[in-house]
Amino acid sequence: MRERGHHDMGGLPAGPVDRGRHEYAEWERRVDAMCVLVGNKRLCSVDQRRRNIEALPPEVYDKTAYYEKWVVSLGESLIQRGVITTEDLARKMAEVNERK
């Protein structure tokens, strides 16, 4: 039984913190906007999305960027709520992969 969640890193050695600012990519803005939108429509809560982020396997958690975690947890949350199905998501992802 694990006592400490992989995400729960407060106090662990981490090396220097990058305090620089950076621009957000268009897809990152879109992910943020979608999360706000589904929150406003009460289709999922920030806590549900956090739970899904915290449930990522440690190796996935470590190699995905901030908004990658957001978009994965958003998809997961909407499937849990029955807003979309895994099939809907798979079909759309295949469609996106077709784009050049």
Next chain:
Amino acid sequence: MSESRFKPGARVKVLKAYPLGHVRTPYYIRGHTGTVERVCGEFPNPEELAQMRDGLPPQPLYRVRFLQKEVWPDYRGSAQDVVEVEIFQHWLEPA
């Protein structure tokens, strides 16, 4: 509505618990004793919200102040330095 059990100045101890699911109480502060700095208000329980329930009745949330040197055995800053953590009532017991 839940009654708030603790007033500012009260000494409280954070439960040393390791539940499954989504919790807002950081690992590093569990089991430590601090002082209630303020009552922040009442909010739906995020542990319940994370499981797609309504989190009601709202639970009192406290800002609790801990001495850094007590939380981190190797802390090298001032003995008066503090860290404040917002913690829901069901994670606290009187100390």
